[in-house]
Amino acid sequence: MTSRGMNVAIFLVIAELVKYTPSGGVKTQFDRRLAMFHAYAASSPDADFVTFEFDPGPLGHDEVEVAVEYCGICHSDLSMKKNDWGMTAYPFVGGHEVAGRIVALGEGVAGLGVGQRVGIGWTAFSCLRCDQCQSGHQNRCLQAQGTIVGRHGGFADRVRAQAAWTIPIPDGLESVDCGPLFCGGLTVFEPFVANNILPTARVAVVGIGGLGHMALQFARAWGCEVTAFSTSPDKEEEAHQMGAHHFLNSRDTEALAGVAGSFDMVLVTVNAPLDWDAYINTLRPGGKLHLVGAAEKITATVFPLILAQRSIGGSPTGSIVRAKEMLDFSARHGIKPMIETYPMSDLNTAMDHLEAGNARYRIVLTAG
Known part of the structure; x- marks a missing residue:
């Protein structure tokens, strides 16, 4: 023992x-x-x-x-x-x-x-x-x-x-993997439910770190077409292994412009300042820019939000029921940090x- x-x-x-x-x-x-x-x-x-x-x-x-x-x-x-x-x-x-x-x-x-x-x-x-x-x-x-x-x-x-x-903790999950699921896992699971994301949706995850690497797994298991944004090119292979169909360098302005109007949800997991207008521009009409990384301030042009009925939101972790759903979903799909x-x-x-x-x-x- x-x-x-x-x-x-x-x-x-x-x-x-x-x-x-x-x-x-x-x-x-x-x-x-x-x-x-x-x-x-x-x-x-x-x-x-x-x-x-x-x-x-x-x-x-x-x-x-x-x-x-x-x-x-x-x-x-x-x-x-x-x-x-x-x-x-x-x-x-x-x-x-x-x-x-x-x-x-x-x-x-x-x-x-x-x-x-x-x-x-x-x-x-x-x-x-x-x-x-x-x-x-x-x-x-x-x-x-x-x-x-x-x-x-x-x-x-x-x-x-x-x-x-x-x-x-449900069967199918190892205890050693569960701690991060109770915080980071729940944090990135909540936006999929709160924003009524469909399995046919296109989702982008900004930042492939402690939160983002789990968000990629949830998005792929959800059935979404998944794009990973990262400033670290060396994370591309891991991003694909964790569920990303596509990988883009966050610093590549041309690549960012090339996916304009593409995503139903852009999930921001970093707390760094971003070119918020550029990311809003990647949203489809009705798309959601959802923050779980605690960026200090957002500065954005309002008209693109109004014109295409896009929105900006955020969320903390999740409720009791959501935590149980997240664990069951993780066990079913083999999601772990x-x-x-x-x-x-x-x-x-x-x-x-x-x-x-x-x-x-x-x-x-x-x-x-």
Whole structure:
């Protein structure tokens, strides 16, 4: 048995020995020691991640506790560590691409079981009562809580989330591949559903990186004619392997002009400034320019939008139902991220690799 498997087995035994209650917590000093979470935390934007132990408190009525087997890293973890968005609490425990097994259930949880394979993505909680939640858009809940926003995430041996946001992993998917699907995969899957993209559509993906390489796979499996845009000619072969029918250099203005009026959706996965008018011009009438990369500002000429009824939009990750649909779709079509793995103890090295732009294309930490 691997050390990771041994850790999970230990937690499953603990799950039988340690009884959580919403009001009373664990009952003995021995149990309290077992209940401590062991994590990696950064104390400031420029600090390294170091070992960190904390008491998570009593397990909530509707919460699930998961033993982390794998946890992906994405740029949002880096942005949160550096407090780029002004909402980071320190000590900061990142990690919102979790795959593992349930080791404890709150008293009000039904439909999930100890030992079950599950994952947790960007969102760990929503109210489930507001108009957005009731209409199936729980990720847009104004009371939603991020897994690493005001909470401790998956750079740890265990993590907690609301049961509704603890998503079962279907057969056909390896746990090591699932972390990036819960964040990046869901992010690029959502636009196909939100924009009612048909299997006959022509779709372009701008940027072949952590998001884009999964978007190509979804687009191809969706049945679309797929064009990849990249500034890196060396990615052409991989882009074709991941689903692109066509590959264009983003810096080639003639090539960009040559596909004017071609696409039903242009999915932008990069956060760099682009020639927005040029990309809008590649849309067919009624086409969508959809952003999932956090570009700081868009400057565009309005008349081409009006004349051909084109539109610009964006989206965050996705809802609970969309996450389940995405996983089922991925299992059915063999979609998985291209990953590099690091032991969680090498978290700082992995973060440096990500920040340097050298990840190809997602990084996954292994527990144990």
